[in-house]
Amino acid sequence: MIKKIGILTSGGDAPGMNAALVGAIRTGYKLGKEMYVVYDGYKGLVDNNFVKVDEHFAEDKMSHGGTVIKTARLPEFKEEKVRQIAVNNLKNEGIEALIVVGGDGSYMGAKKLTEMGINCVGLPGTIDNDIASTDFTIGFDTSLNNICSAIDKIVETMSSHNRCVVVEVMGNNCPDLTLFAGIACNADYMITVDRPYDEKDLMKVLKEKKAANQDHVLVLVAEKILDVNALAKKIMAETGWDTRADVLGYIQRGGTPSAMERFNAVRMGAYAVELLDQGIGGVCVGLVNNKLTYHDIIESFNIERNKHEDLYHVFDLIK
Numbered sequence: 325m326i327k328k329i330g331i332l333t334s335g336g337d338a339p340g341m342n343a344a345l346v347g348a349i350r351t352g353y354k355l356g357k358e359m360y361v362v363y364d365g366y367k368g369l370v371d372n373n374f375v376k377v378d379e380h381f382a383e384d385k386m387s388h389g390g391t392v393i394k395t396a397r398l399p400e401f402k403e404e405k406v407r408q409i410a411v412n413n414l415k416n417e418g419i420e421a422l423i424v425v426g427g428d429g430s431y432m433g434a435k436k437l438t439e440m441g442i443n444c445v446g447l448p449g450t451i452d453n454d455i456a457s458t459d460f461t462i463g464f465d466t467s468l469n470n471i472c473s474a475i476d477k478i479v480e481t482m483s484s485h486n487r488c489v490v491v492e493v494m495g496n497n498c499p500d501l502t503l504f505a506g507i508a509c510n511a512d513y514m515i516t517v518d519r520p521y522d523e524k525d526l527m528k529v530l531k532e533k534k535a536a537n538q539d540h541v542l543v544l545v546a547e548k549i550l551d552v553n554a555l556a557k558k559i560m561a562e563t564g565w566d567t568r569a570d571v572l573g574y575i576q577r578g579g580t581p582s583a584m585e586r587f588n589a590v591r592m593g594a595y596a597v598e599l600l601d602q603g604i605g606g607v608c609v610g611l612v613n614n615k616l617t618y619h620d621i622i623e624s625f626n627i628e629r630n631k632h633e634d635l636y637h638v639f640d641l642i643k
């Protein structure tokens with residue numbers, strides 16, 4: 325029976341990570357475990373930067389964004405000799421199991437640690453919603469709310485000036501934040517990897533909206549596809565719309581986690597401990613059709629990303 329469990333957050337931080345800690349730590353103590361937090365992601369494992377915490381750890385931070393135990397990226401963790409240092413440090417402390425809250429890269433580290441004798445469970449922690457084994461990642465809902473409230477403000481000022489705005493949204497190659505925000509904010513045009521940039525079509529749509537006397541236009545672009553400043557200049561030159569570009573940036577990733585975020589993060593944290601208690605490791609937790617589930621980490625990489633064709637259809641219907 326596992327006695328000591330560690331937990332770390334890795335990769336980009338995401339609102340709701342603190343709630344996941346609370347779900348795991350509370351459950352751990354209820355099941356008779358000793359719970360440890362690891363600071364700075366995998367770096368903290370290598371640096372021996374972990375401490376035993378009591379059952380109330382992070383409760384006062386559930387309503388805060390970011391991660392109270394910090395996060396980091398450690399590319400060297402791909403090397404077995406570096407991971408061996410981490411494994412030795414954990415074993416010296418008697419920690420046999422670990423919860424890793426992060427994205428795909430962090431999951432890979434978790435899988436490799438499991439193969440080296442530390443049972444790991446991954447929790448999907450990233451605003452990008454780019455983990456196919458879950459419908460929603462921890463952080464996505466809050467980030468979507470941040471994006472919508474920022475866009476609402478941008479639209480107020482753009483419409484006062486009868487302008488077009490090109491807004492770049494985060495997502496690291498995953499279109500979900502852009503797509504969901506496009507529907508929720510009534511965007512006029514969206515550019516994502518699943519709906520690539522068609523310059524002629526875009527200019528045509530924008531000219532039609534000008535001719536129809538629409539008071540502003542909102543174009544959403546998922547990051548890493550094109551330069552929004554260059555696109556704004558092109559639109560200005562070709563359509564007559566006075567146009568601005570806006571890169572939303574880190575405002576999307578911080579801030580108070582939404583109630584739904586906390587709710588799901590607590591559930592996932594609790595479930596991860598239950599799985600470890602049953603001796604299950606090398607898996608990642610997901611929320612599928614609102615039910616907690618788990619997949620083998622390697623198998624989870626083969627699950628195809630949901631391209632949400634139904635949602636693009638909705639977007640087309642409301643345009």
Ligand code: ADP
Nearest residue numbers: 335336397398401402426427428429430432433
């Ligand atoms: P995310 O977890 O959000 O996808 P990264 O891809 O940056 O973020 O991965 C986070 C960390 O996970 C990396 O800095 C590294 O420490 C670890 N990691 C990523 N890929 C691997 C791998 N193939 N093997 C072992 N560890 C990995």
Ligand code: F6P
Nearest residue numbers: 336450451452494495496547577
């Ligand atoms: O993965 C979360 C995310 O915010 C992505 O949306 C974005 O591309 C990336 O992290 C930014 O990372 P960094 O914090 O290294 O700038």
